[in-house]
Amino acid sequence: MKNRYMPTAISLYMNYFIHGIGVIILAQNMAMLATKWHTNAGGVAVVISSLGIGRIIVLLVSGALSDKFGRKPFVILGIITYMLFFGGILMSSSIAVAYIFGILAGIANSFLDSGTYPALMEMFPNAKGTANVVLKAFISAGQFILPLFVSFLVASKMWFGWSFVVALVVLLISLIFVIFAGKFPAPNEDAKEAEAEEEKEEGPGAKLQEGNLWIDGTLFILYGYISQATFYLVSQWLSQYGASIAHMGDTSSRALISYYSIGSIVCVLLTAVLAKKAVKEIQFLGVYTLLSFASLLLMYLFPTALICSIMSFVVGFSAAGGVMQLGLTVMSTFFPKGKGTITGAFYTAGSIASFTIPLLTGAMSSNLANIILFDVFIALAGFVLAVLITIRYYKLFGKKRQGGANLE
Secondary structure (H helix, E strand, O other): OOOOOHHHHHHHHHHHHHHHHHHHHHHHOHHHHHHHOOOOHHHHHHHHHHHHHHHHHHHHHHHHHHHHHOOHHHHHHHHHHHHHHHHHHHHOOOHHHHHHHHHHHHHHHHHHHHHHHHHHHHHOOOOHHHHHHHHHHHHHHHHHHHHHHHHHHHHOOOOOOHHHHHHHHHHHHHHHHHHHHOOOOOOOHHHHHHHHHHHHHHOOOOOOOOOOOOHHHHHHHHHHHHHHHHHHHHHHHHHHHHHHOOOOOHHHHHHHHHHHHHHHHHHHHHHHHHHHOOOOOHHHHHHHHHHHHHHHHHHHHOOOHHHHHHHHHHHHHHHOOOHHHHHHHHHHHHOOOOHHHHHHHHHHHHHHHHHHHHHHHHHOOOOHHHHHHHHHHHHHHHHHHHHHHHHHHHHHHOOOOOOOOOOO
């Protein structure tokens, strides 16, 4: 807590609390939005896919530019663009207009990712994994609270748009703070310090060990796609799966997303505790991806209310509890000198998943069981990739690189 960047970090975390809301707000208001836009659930799913397009458009470029111009401008751009999304969706009267604002949401997320993930790794160089995983806790908190708030609005017969208005107010407060009081380190400052330390220990000209761009870069890009696809798919369709396949009521099926979010928050807390004990980020990847596969498989094989409730918690724990953020942190170990660039590349792969998964699942929406089965195979592919990344990590670094630490 003595870290001078802590107030700015808290503001960054609050942005991702709202991002957690933004990821599922269209799905949680699907019925109301479908009526407003004169379409059905499949039409709303198409709008949801537009978020992925927005990320694809700017993420790779904005990541590289944040290495050059710093993190703060991109955080500010992200907040402003997200505000346009929340306000724009409320004003939209058709799929076409909503699609444009959905693209803006993806662009906003790209700007935030390009500025926030590298900034946190630079603010807390001795706790990169923990700092990034805590972001996931705030995302999950937003995803936990929103379904409850939407259920309250529905039960009270209040305007669904209040969920959008609250998000706008929080973002406005964050924007004012970041503009006038936000403090950020110089881009890649920690890597320069680490290389200087390496030269001090090994002699002049010593370089940091790095991964192979083609082999390791390809593995991480594929992992970025798969890890995003695994939790993005289930977060969008879990409530509908519970209602249609497990025959749960409206409130209890919406609560599945809350169980999912609680699981992700518990995972973040556990990961933070284990990181304090010097458990490496790489050691989490295989375990968490295996749990994701197993929990989704059980949910598909035994679609009862009890199993869906329990497995929602487990899949939230394993797939949405920060495993993607841990993957990015491990990638920064392989490629330490361009955190903005690798963040852009890693999350561009994820954004492709955000675009393609809703389109694929929208076409499969007549059979929700097949959607979950599809996610089972995606999670299995994620486990295979995690194993390959782990093998590469120990081949390159052995026991030299240590895991997380406290936020100092």
